Amino acid sequence: MSKTQDIIDAIQTLMIQSNKFVDVKHYIQSAKDDETFDFPLCSILAESDNLSQLGSTKTQHVLTLTISYLSQSWTQEGNRMSYAFADGLEDLFKTNRTLTVNETVVSVYLVAKEYGLTELEESTIDGVTCQVEITYLSDSK
Numbered sequence: 707m708s709k710t711q712d713i714i715d716a717i718q719t720l721m722i723q724s725n726k727f728v729d730v731k732h733y734i735q736s737a738k739d740d741e742t743f744d745f746p747l748c749s750i751l752a753e754s755d756n757l758s759q760l761g762s763t764k765t766q767h768v769l770t771l772t773i774s775y776l777s778q779s780w781t782q783e784g785n786r787m788s789y790a791f792a793d794g795l796e797d798l799f800k801t802n803r804t805l806t807v808n809e810t811v812v813s814v815y816l817v818a819k820e821y822g823l824t825e826l827e828e829s830t831i832d833g834v835t836c837q838v839e840i841t842y843l844s845d846s847k
Contacts, residue, residue: 735751766843791834
């Protein structure tokens with residue numbers, strides 16, 4: 707399995723284990739997964755992996771993920787549920803600045819949140835898109 711997939715799986719596992727994401731009904735990691743789903747949902751997609759050679763033995767990776775939360779409901783306090791998920795993600799990464807994924811230490815940073823509200827004929831979909839940067843070193847081959 708690829709390092710990128712391992713990192714995505716580790717982040718999803720952290721969210722599933724956190725009480726801030728118990729209302730997420732569906733996680734998707736591929737555009738192929740978006741045909742059938744339940745709201746609220748979370749998608750975790752890899753956008754890019756920028757590589758920099760560090761000497762002859764190490765490569766630095768800056769992996770960019772897009773984590774999106776989409777919801778059609780509100781919190782018990784009347785707030786947008788997707789906002790609560792995005793804030794929960796920010797808290798999760800403040801607590802877990804580094805993760806160990808298959809013996810590789812990765813640094814995780816939430817670098818942007820973009821809020822949106824889409825009016826559809828039958829409902830309103832509320833969403834937040836979060837950009838996450840993961841930095842780690844690997845051995846050059």
